Amino acid sequence: MSDIQTHLRRYLETESLLNIFFSTFDYCGPECIQAAITANDNKPVAGCCRAEYHKLFDLEHPAFELLRLEREKLFGKPQDHAWSNPVSPCEYHNPENGCVLTTHKSPVCIAFLCRKGIYRLREHYQIFTYDYLGMYYAMEWILTGDLSDHQYREFKDSILDMTQRIRNVSTCKQ
Numbered sequence: 001m002s003d004i005q006t007h008l009r010r011y012l013e014t015e016s017l018l019n020i021f022f023s024t025f026d027y028c029g030p031e032c033i034q035a036a037i038t039a040n041d042n043k044p045v046a047g048c049c050r051a052e053y054h055k056l057f058d059l060e061h062p063a064f065e066l067l068r069l070e071r072e073k074l075f076g077k078p079q080d081h082a083w084s085n086p087v088s089p090c091e092y093h094n095p096e097n098g099c100v101l102t103t104h105k106s107p108v109c110i111a112f113l114c115r116k117g118i119y120r121l122r123e124h125y126q127i128f129t130y131d132y133l134g135m136y137y138a139m140e141w142i143l144t145g146d147l148s149d150h151q152y153r154e155f156k157d158s159i160l161d162m163t164q165r166i167r168n169v170s171t172c173k174q
Ligand code: SF4
Pocket: 027, 028, 029, 031, 032, 033, 047, 048, 112, 113, 114, 115, 116, 117
């Protein structure tokens, strides 16, 4: 396996951990998107997918190119998606269900969490380590191979730790 393939595998593994973290947190859908749909006469909304973020901040780097190629094999090219009622400029945004990219998102799409989401982590779960830009750059550096093995392991452990904290608080409240 080439270095670039190894970096992409690490990136996808970390994306998977962050997907579990966000689904355990379960904030965006019930607390934000649902309220926005209600306020919009029950019509679909774009949420925070208000640009073509799948390419906007990507680097010109072979690992980003490999990520894009694998994504397009799995989910099609952006121009393959034509929604009859688009609500977002991002082609991958399904108006009914949100992002079609269950994996292989760009770093900014994986890492983004708005200020109110970050406050919720702080207030409800005493998690002070979710820093959007820090997460974004860590994902970028995993993909380009600029995060050391040691930093990579620490980063993964920190995601697992945050996820477990949310679980612990949720269990205590039951
Ligand atoms: S990140 Fe913030 S704005 Fe975006 S969907 Fe989640 S709660 Fe809403």
